[in-house]
Amino acid sequence: MLQEIIEPAWLDAFEAVLGRCALQKGDTVAILAETQSRPILPLLARLAAQRLGAQVFTLTLPSVVGRAGPPTRSTGASDAIQQIKPVIHALAASTLVVDCTVEGLMHAPELPAILKGGTRVIYISNEHPEALVRLMPDDATEARVKDHIKRLRAAKAMTVSSPAGTNLRISLEGAVAGGNWGFTTRPGTLTHWPGGIALAFPAAGSVNGTLVLASGDVNLTFKRYVESAITLTIENDYVTAIEGAGLDAQLMRSYIEAWGDREAYAVSHVGYGLCDAARWDSMALYDKRDFNGTELRAFAGNFLYSTGANEVAGRYTLGHFDLPMRHCTVQLDGATVVDHGRVVD
Incomplete structure (x- = not known):
């Protein structure tokens, strides 16, 4: 799998996972991305949410680049939000946040304020879609x-x-202690897929x-x-x-x-x-x-x-x-x- 174009199986998988997150017609979905996000992931998330009848909007924030020191990898703490209050408020007020940032919001400093609004967050791990389809939650x-x-x-x-x-x-x-199984239906929680x-x-x-x-x-x-x-x-x-x-x-x-x-x-x-x-x-x-x-x-x-x-x-x-x-x-x-x-x- 070399080309990241929309494949029907990938779109079906995204729709199924958002459906497992109890997304319903009329719900508000915020898709959070950054300039260095894998482009196919927020696109698939938007199309899948629209298939389910949700109201969808996308926030694409500038990635933080040029930081001094060693390269950062696998931190689980996206720094794209930069404590921008309107962004936090928009995410917190949504029914579901589909997190397509590179590192994800798991350890981001803004996460508690976002979850406090009652939203639920699913981080789509920055994988090739082929891997996501193989690792569907069950x-x-x-x-x-x-x-x-x-x-x-x-x-x-x-x-x-x-x-x-x-x-x-x-x-x-x-x-x-905690864990996740790839989807969430409870307000104020975060999960990740896979x-x-x-x-x-x-x-x-x-x-x-x-x-x-x-x-x-x-x-x-x-x-x-x-x-x-x-x-x-x-x-x-x-x-x-x-x-x-x-x-x-x-x-x-x-x-x-x-x-x-x-x-x-x-x-x-x-x-x-x-x-x-x-x-x-x-x-x-x-x-x-x-x-x-x-x-x-x-x-x-x-x-x-x-x-x-x-x-x-x-x-x-x-x-x-x-x-x-x-x-x-x-x-x-x-x-x-x-x-x-x-x-x-």
């Missing part, structure tokens, strides 16, 4: 994610181990141990499969050592150091993927510009460790790594929920 994924969110919220501790040497101890007391993830943002001082990235694990900030082992030592949330002889460890050390920010070394969130349709090997089949990586965050049985901003712990930074890992065993209060990379339902 009832089974919704039920599975909701079940695992309940497990995370009820648990006091998570432990993670792997044959490669990972041995993490994570306190979930004071954590904020979905299929359950995760937790730990409170400060909750994570200790060793994290070993083995061959085939993924650094999504770099959109790169790990080829040589990287060992991270984590003490009271912070990565205190990045060990490894290969290029992968060198790249990680270089990028995280470039921020000059201690918070870039801290834990952001931990969780695991629950989407059976998502594939670990899919990144090998796309050019980097066509791939945002939500599929690799969601593939069933991966353990996802992320560094960077964590509002629950009071930490804010643009430095960020998303690290989906295979073959891990995840336990909640001693009960296994992922067994060597396979989800236990």
Whole structure:
């Protein structure tokens, strides 16, 4: 799939997902885009919303370019709104916001004010439409994610181990747990498509141990499969050592150091993927510009460790790594929920 022109299957998929968001005739839909958005995504969103009889308008904001410092990737925090109050008011007053920004509004500072207006937000991940069609939300994924969110919220501790040497101890007391399944019908909530993830943002001082990235694990900030082992030592949330002889460890050390920010070394969130349709090997089949990586965050049985901003712990930074890992065993209060990379339902 090389050409981003309108295909009937893509438009049908967008219509189905907006329909799952309970969009009805006469509802108001705000499509949020920026100048660097993938053009086909807001176009498909507009046509799909019009098919469903909604009143649609599009806000296209200037992308922030020319920022000093390291390139930012996979932050989940679009900075396109720039606290412009009329934009926030327009989004908050809409029935549904279709977020087609590059990074999405998940961690954007304006999101609380937008959701407070009672709207609901669906972030269309900045993927090629072919990937979105493959990863349509379904009832089974919704039920599975909701079940695992309940497990995370009820648990006091998570432990993670792997044959490669990972041995993490994570306190979930004071954590904020959640997840998504690719659509939302409840006012004041946000989801993203593709979905299929359950995760937790730990409170400060909750994570200790060793994290070993083995061959085939993924650094999504770099959109790169790990080829040589990287060992991270984590003490009271912070990565205190990045060990490894290969290029992968060198790249990680270089990028995280470039921020000059201690918070870039801290834990952001931990969780695991629950989407059976998502594939670990899919990144090998796309050019980097066509791939945002939500599929690799969601593939069933991966353990996802992320560094960077964590509002629950009071930490804010643009430095960020998303690290989906295979073959891990995840336990909640001693009960296994992922067994060597396979989800236990």
